[in-house]
Amino acid sequence: MTDAELSAQFRDFITCLNDQSWVILDAFVAEDLIHNGKPLGLAGYRQMFEQLHRELPNLHFDIELLIAEAPLLAARLKFDCGPPVSIPGLPESAVKVVLNENAFYKFRDGKICQIWSTVEAVQERQGDAAVPVPPRLPLMTTLGEDSFGSTDPKLMPPHFFYGAHQIVYATAIRADTTLQHCSVCPRHWYIDAHFRCADCGADILWSAEEQKVWFETYRFWIDSKPKHCRNCRSKRRDLITLRQEYDRLIGAARSGGTTEQKTKIVEIIDALEDQLGSIPDKLKETRDMFQKQIDKKNLQEP
Numbered sequence: 091m092t093d094a095e096l097s098a099q100f101r102d103f104i105t106c107l108n109d110q111s112w113v114i115l116d117a118f119v120a121e122d123l124i125h126n127g128k129p130l131g132l133a134g135y136r137q138m139f140e141q142l143h144r145e146l147p148n149l150h151f152d153i154e155l156l157i158a159e160a161p162l163l164a165a166r167l168k169f170d171c172g173p174p175v176s177i178p179g180l181p182e183s184a185v186k187v188v189l190n191e192n193a194f195y196k197f198r199d200g201k202i203c204q205i206w207s208t209v210e211a212v213q214e215r216q217g218d219a220a221v222p223v224p225p226r227l228p229l230m231t232t233l234g235e236d237s238f239g240s241t242d243p244k245l246m247p248p249h250f251f252y253g254a255h256q257i258v259y260a261t262a263i264r265a266d267t268t269l270q271h272c273s274v275c276p277r278h279w280y281i282d283a284h285f286r287c288a289d290c291g292a293d294i295l296w297s298a299e300e301q302k303v304w305f306e307t308y309r310f311w312i313d314s315k316p317k318h319c320r321n322c323r324s325k326r327r328d329l330i331t332l333r334q335e336y337d338r339l340i341g342a343a344r345s346g347g348t349t350e351q352k353t354k355i356v357e358i359i360d361a362l363e364d365q366l367g368s369i370p371d372k373l374k375e376t377r378d379m380f381q382k383q384i385d386k387k388n389l390q391e392p
């Protein structure tokens with residue numbers, strides 16, 4: 091890559107971050123990314139930015155300075171956090187905080203494979219000159235373990251219970267965050283929460299005790315949430331099994347299969363229709379075709 095191509099690639103990368111186009115992040119960042127000397131990887135880097143955008147919904151990156159000398163690139167970025175917001179780990183919420191990142195990026199095959207980054211925070215009070223904030227570096231430390239509602243369950247980031255129609259704070263129990271599987275933001279508390287099943291709308295109580303087992307024993311990813319009620323979960327499992335059985339049998343049944351195989355296919359399609367309420371016309375045609383063949387065979391046999 092030439093220096094100009096490297097600059098263009100970096101500008102596209104910043105656009106990707108600002109647009110939150112995570113699905114194309116792998117066009118800019120290598121799988122084995124090293125960040126400030128530690129292996130972070132593409133997945134870890136993506137999680138870090140998803141987290142940042144959740145905490146700071148108005149986040150926008152501007153390039154202030156950019157120098158490219160392939161395969162290295164140096165940039166000073168300004169993070170505009172939008173209107174005054176409360177940033178976890180930084181004092182006072184009534185001030186506007188501007189973050190500046192000074193970073194070096196190393197590229198390999200057009201992708202960032204290494205980053206050396208420091209972040210400086212500046213508080214801007216209305217009418218006053220900018221007042222420097224003691225730096226907390228790097229950014230991942232700024233958004234660190236000592237925030238995210240560690241002292242009060244009501245201060246936990248709302249995305250942990252996004253979609254809940256009732257949260258019962260009174261039942262909150264302390265979490266052991268050392269047992270959790272997370273990148274930046276742990277769950278300090280487990281709290282009884284009520285959700286609606288995405289399929290049937292039934293109420294799901296996701297209890298604090300259940301969450302403790304999910305996140306500390308089974309080590310589910312910390313952002314996980316229940317989507318379906320127990321009934322719909324088992325229905326879905328049945329559907330998956332039926333679908334797998336259909337895929338396994340359909341080839342043989344079509345190429346001169348036995349009456350037994352064809353009967354099984356008809357049964358599976360009937361069960362699918364029963365579960366789903368309606369099925370695609372193609373599937374109905376397949377069932378009718380096999381049913382005709384079975385009927386014909388039965389007529390031929392004495």
Ligand SMILES: [Zn+2]
Nearest residue numbers: 287290319322
């Ligand atoms: Zn349901």
